Amino acid sequence: MTIVFAIFLLTMLVITAVAIVQSSNLFVSVMLTSIFSLLMSTNFFVLDAADVALTEAAVGAGITTVIFLSALALTATQEKPNRSGRGIALIVVGLTASLIIYATFDKPRLGDPDAPVHQHVAPYYLDNTMEQMGFPNVVTAVLSSYRGYDTLGEVFVVFAACIGVLFILDARTGTGPKYVTRKMTGLRHHLIPQVVGRILVPFIVLFGLYVQFHGEYGPGGGFQAGAIIATAFILYSLLEGEQAALRAVPRSAQLGLVICGALMFGMVGVLCMIMGGEFLDYSVLMENPVTARQIGIIVIEAGVGMAVCGAMLSIFHAFAARSAEDTDEAV
Amino acid sequence: MKLFEFLGYYNYWVFAILLMIGFYAVIAKANLIKKLIGLSIFQSAVFLMYISMDKVEGGTAPIIKPGVVDQLYSNPLPQVLILTAIVVGVSTLALGLAIVVRIKERYGTIEENEILDAD
Amino acid sequence: MDFAQHLPALQVIVPLLAAPLIVLLQPRGFAWAATTATAFFSFAVSIAIAVRILAGDILRYEMGGWFAPIGIELRVDAFSAIVLLIISGAAAISLIAARNSINQQIEDHRQPLFFAAWLLAIAGLVGMVVTADAFNIFVFMEISSLAGYILIAGGPDRRTLPAVFKYLIIGTIGATFYLIGVGMIYMMTGTLNLEDMAQRVVGIEDQRPILVAAAFVFIGLALKAALFPLHVWLPNAYTHAPHMVTVFLAACGTKVAVYVLLRFQFSIFQSFGEHLLQFALFLMPLALLGIIVASLVAMFEGHLKRMLAFSSVAQIGYILMGASLMSDSGITASTLHMFNHALTKGALFLAVAKFATQYADLRIDSLKSAARSMPLTSFAFVIAGLSLIGVPGTAGFISKWQLIMAIMETGNMGFIMVAIVVISSLIAVGYIWRVIETLYAIPTDDLPDDAADVSVKPEKIDMLLIALIFTVAMNIYFGLVPGLPLTLAELSSKILLKVEF
Numbered sequence: 001m002t003i004v005f006a007i008f009l010l011t012m013l014v015i016t017a018v019a020i021v022q023s024s025n026l027f028v029s030v031m032l033t034s035i036f037s038l039l040m041s042t043n044f045f046v047l048d049a050a051d052v053a054l055t056e057a058a059v060g061a062g063i064t065t066v067i068f069l070s071a072l073a074l075t076a077t078q079e080k081p082n083r084s085g086r087g088i089a090l091i092v093v094g095l096t097a098s099l100i101i102y103a104t105f106d107k108p109r110l111g112d113p114d115a116p117v118h119q120h121v122a123p124y125y126l127d128n129t130m131e132q133m134g135f136p137n138v139v140t141a142v143l144s145s146y147r148g149y150d151t152l153g154e155v156f157v158v159f160a161a162c163i164g165v166l167f168i169l170d171a172r173t174g175t176g177p178k179y180v181t182r183k184m185t186g187l188r189h190h191l192i193p194q195v196v197g198r199i200l201v202p203f204i205v206l207f208g209l210y211v212q213f214h215g216e217y218g219p220g221g222g223f224q225a226g227a228i229i230a231t232a233f234i235l236y237s238l239l240e241g242e243q244a245a246l247r248a249v250p251r252s253a254q255l256g257l258v259i260c261g262a263l264m265f266g267m268v269g270v271l272c273m274i275m276g277g278e279f280l281d282y283s284v285l286m287e288n289p290v291t292a293r294q295i296g297i298i299v300i301e302a303g304v305g306m307a308v309c310g311a312m313l314s315i316f317h318a319f320a321a322r323s324a325e326d327t328d329e330a331v
Numbered sequence: 332m333k334l335f336e337f338l339g340y341y342n343y344w345v346f347a348i349l350l351m352i353g354f355y356a357v358i359a360k361a362n363l364i365k366k367l368i369g370l371s372i373f374q375s376a377v378f379l380m381y382i383s384m385d386k387v388e389g390g391t392a393p394i395i396k397p398g399v400v401d402q403l404y405s406n407p408l409p410q411v412l413i414l415t416a417i418v419v420g421v422s423t424l425a426l427g428l429a430i431v432v433r434i435k436e437r438y439g440t441i442e443e444n445e446i447l448d449a450d
Numbered sequence: 451m452d453f454a455q456h457l458p459a460l461q462v463i464v465p466l467l468a469a470p471l472i473v474l475l476q477p478r479g480f481a482w483a484a485t486t487a488t489a490f491f492s493f494a495v496s497i498a499i500a501v502r503i504l505a506g507d508i509l510r511y512e513m514g515g516w517f518a519p520i521g522i523e524l525r526v527d528a529f530s531a532i533v534l535l536i537i538s539g540a541a542a543i544s545l546i547a548a549r550n551s552i553n554q555q556i557e558d559h560r561q562p563l564f565f566a567a568w569l570l571a572i573a574g575l576v577g578m579v580v581t582a583d584a585f586n587i588f589v590f591m592e593i594s595s596l597a598g599y600i601l602i603a604g605g606p607d608r609r610t611l612p613a614v615f616k617y618l619i620i621g622t623i624g625a626t627f628y629l630i631g632v633g634m635i636y637m638m639t640g641t642l643n644l645e646d647m648a649q650r651v652v653g654i655e656d657q658r659p660i661l662v663a664a665a666f667v668f669i670g671l672a673l674k675a676a677l678f679p680l681h682v683w684l685p686n687a688y689t690h691a692p693h694m695v696t697v698f699l700a701a702c703g704t705k706v707a708v709y710v711l712l713r714f715q716f717s718i719f720q721s722f723g724e725h726l727l728q729f730a731l732f733l734m735p736l737a738l739l740g741i742i743v744a745s746l747v748a749m750f751e752g753h754l755k756r757m758l759a760f761s762s763v764a765q766i767g768y769i770l771m772g773a774s775l776m777s778d779s780g781i782t783a784s785t786l787h788m789f790n791h792a793l794t795k796g797a798l799f800l801a802v803a804k805f806a807t808q809y810a811d812l813r814i815d816s817l818k819s820a821a822r823s824m825p826l827t828s829f830a831f832v833i834a835g836l837s838l839i840g841v842p843g844t845a846g847f848i849s850k851w852q853l854i855m856a857i858m859e860t861g862n863m864g865f866i867m868v869a870i871v872v873i874s875s876l877i878a879v880g881y882i883w884r885v886i887e888t889l890y891a892i893p894t895d896d897l898p899d900d901a902a903d904v905s906v907k908p909e910k911i912d913m914l915l916i917a918l919i920f921t922v923a924m925n926i927y928f929g930l931v932p933g934l935p936l937t938l939a940e941l942s943s944k945i946l947l948k949v950e951f
Binding site for chain 2: 619622
């Protein structure tokens with residue numbers, strides 16, 4: 001049964017992708033992209049990757065769509081017809097496709113337990129996580145300890161994106177009357193979305209916090225939680241308008257969240273060095289290495305959550321608050 | 332199990348097809364937002380390839396069930412890599428969109444050929 | 451805490467963690483000072499690492515205390531050390547010179563974000579070099595790329611935006627191709643650690659996914675390295691970036707991709723038997739074509755920055771041509787040229803930045819008689835230009851000589867390649883001479899009077915000029931005493947060619 005479902009999902013993915021590229025209405029394309037992400041997320045779940053499914057749903061289907069939509073509001077919603085460049089595209093794509101199809105046939109079959117991927121490094125994680133970390137979610141263990149350095153790098157990728165968007169869109173980071181905000185009233189005049197949305201916001205935040213602090217035991221962790229909590233605030237600003245949302249969480253607080261998150265992660269690593277271990281070797285933090293790792297992981301996961309949440313909010317507001325007056329400088 | 336074997340390749344084929352659809356959109360489309368949408372499909376395809384590796388027949392998500400012996404778990408490592416890659420993807424996308432917004436403001440268009448003509 | 455033991459980690463995390471601190475503390479002028487101080491600290495760490503390497507060490511560092519391949523390992527050998535010196539040296543020099551030029555091009559309130567991005571770029575580039583983990587390379591590649599897009603997007607001209615967008619698209623495709631390649635190797639070997647991968651790939655090297663992975667990794671990194679004909683993003687990005695960013699990126703940006711490319715080719719795919727030969731056969735024509743075509747384009751380019759950018763594409767050709775010889779002397783020449791070209795191109799772009807303080811328009815024609823008002827800068831440009839051509843006594847000569855020697859070893863085919871090196875050097879004489887001729891042109895009487903006024907104003911001596919003179923002096927110094935880079939380059943080629951990682 002699962003197999004039929006999987007094949008159905010994969011086929012739907014292809015159909016959606018074709019529809020996304022075919023549609024000349026950008027708004028339609030973006031909405032289909034959201035559906036694409038949701039299908040992808042379901043597919044990940046079928047493939048036993050619960051954590052990734054959660055992330056794809058929160059980041060891919062949620063945040064990405066919102067950012068796309070706010071960019072569309074500032075640019076255009078209709079693609080102009082253009083036929084040039086198709087030939088060369090087809091040649092390049094054809095070449096790449098033949099390479100990949102060529103590679104397919106020696107690949108280990110899906111789900112083969114004897115495949116090399118399942119032999120070398122992975123069993124170590126599965127066998128030792130319980131003993132070395134004291135919690136059952138292996139994905140969280142690998143993410144935050146065994147390969148914690150990758151995760152640190154990733155937090156800084158998010159940080160880079162955040163300062164990049166602020167820099168390029170020249171959004172003021174300070175508070176005060178200097179920056180102008182579009183008079184956006186949100187959906188305040190639409191009663192039903194307003195009421196339903198208001199009820200939803202606290203529950204989304206609550207769920208986000210659950211995902212944050214339950215990440216060691218079930219699917220979840222800092223990334224997912226950060227994205228989910230950011231979604232709640234974005235929903236709030238859609239309902240109440242830009243200004244109300246910025247009063248609730250001002251720009252400086254959003255940026256502060258990113259900086260604190262990134263620094264918290266980094267400082268835990270530095271602390272480990274000072275205590276005599278390697279960078280990010282949490283086991284030296286306390287006498288009992290297992291407890292020490294757990295504490296280290298909780299702190300860095302909190303850092304990840306804060307950084308992701310703050311960055312997503314900063315990015316969203318940088319787009320959303322870009323006032324109509326700014327666009328006049330077009331040459 | 333014949334059907335499972337077929338799915339094994341089907342996953343990789345879908346990966347290849349999605350990769351091509353995304354790649355095609357990036358190269359052939361002149362609209363900058365459409366290019367970025369293509370880029371995100373392109374990246375999603377790679378996520379699918381990695382996650383397809385992690386599946387173990389009869390396995391479950393890699394959250395250890397204490398006390399249960401002989402339980403097979405899917406491979407946690409590709410999942411961790413893709414968690415990272417998803418966030419990297421959205422970061423790149425956000426930056427790309429910020430540039431597109433600036434391009435629209437300074438050129439008045441987001442079609443590549445019109446931008447080329449403007450300079 | 452033992453400082454020396456943590457060197458590889460400090461190299462990355464100091465600039466990385468300094469970036470958010472700079473955004474946090476935003477007083478005026480502080481951002482530049484703090485960034486420069488961090489860059490100099492990074493440079494000091496690179497020197498300390500190089501000293502350890504020259505003493506015969508290989509530095510290993512287990513991130514998080516997890517042994518490889520379970521955790522991520524950092525690993526620094528001679529090849530990494532020379533690239534680290536290039537990156538942190540380029541960052542230190544370009545940053546200390548940057549203050550006035552950046553003040554001119556970036557508004558005050560945007561500067562903290564800009565300098566934070568600069569620090570992230572440094573951290574990303576050194577992170578790619580010190581790590582010994584294939585996926586970790588991807589993560590730091592993305593940090594450096596995103597930071598690079600931000601830095602370039604700081605350019606004031608509106609044409610910056612399409613240029614940086616193109617770079618973003620091509621850069622992301624390159625990184626994703628790399629990710630596909632790494633995924634396929636991981637699928638077949640079950641590991642991400644480069645050293646471990648090199649061992650486990652033995653015996654399955656003829657499997658299709660591995661072969662295709664080699665192709666994807668190669669194309670992905672070639673896109674990042676701007677190897678001809680995949681260089682289309684580079685000229686516009688370099689031309690429209692803020693001047694000091696061009697100095698930094700031209701000196702080290704693409705070289706890191708070349709570094710990763712050579713690492714993969716020579717340590718992981720090296721056991722493929724025929725593979726290296728195929729790699730060479732594929733790479734050499736591209737390198738040669740790149741040298742000739744890019745030099746010719748530079749010859750007919752009217753904009754000074756774009757001309758130098760095309761010359762950079764040609765220089766990447768030289769570097770990869772050395773590597774494609776697959777001999778000890780070839781790789782030595784290639785590594786040495788990375789170092790020397792960073793010095794030369796850095797100096798040339800510093801001179802461009804100095805010209806830009808007085809000339810708003812950087813087309814070559816509009817720099818007419820600039821030597822009258824800016825004698826020191828013009829002279830520095832001449833010396834750096836000679837180094838680019840490869841005149842004896844300059845750093846450029848040493849690596850070109852090494853390259854020609856390496857080619858001669860290959861025998862009969864060599865003469866064609868030597869001919870190409872000589873011809874392209876002559877073309878370089880052509881395009882550099884065109885600039886020099888303009889700079890030193892005697893002003894004609896029909897020039898407006900205000901041009902004469904400019905010549906009266908003495909050349910302002912600032913950090914930019916001092917950095918420029920220092921870099922030019924280094925070009926001469928390493929041309930006369932090439933000991934340090936040459937030793938590191940020779941060690942690098944031994945490391946790359948030996949099966950022992």
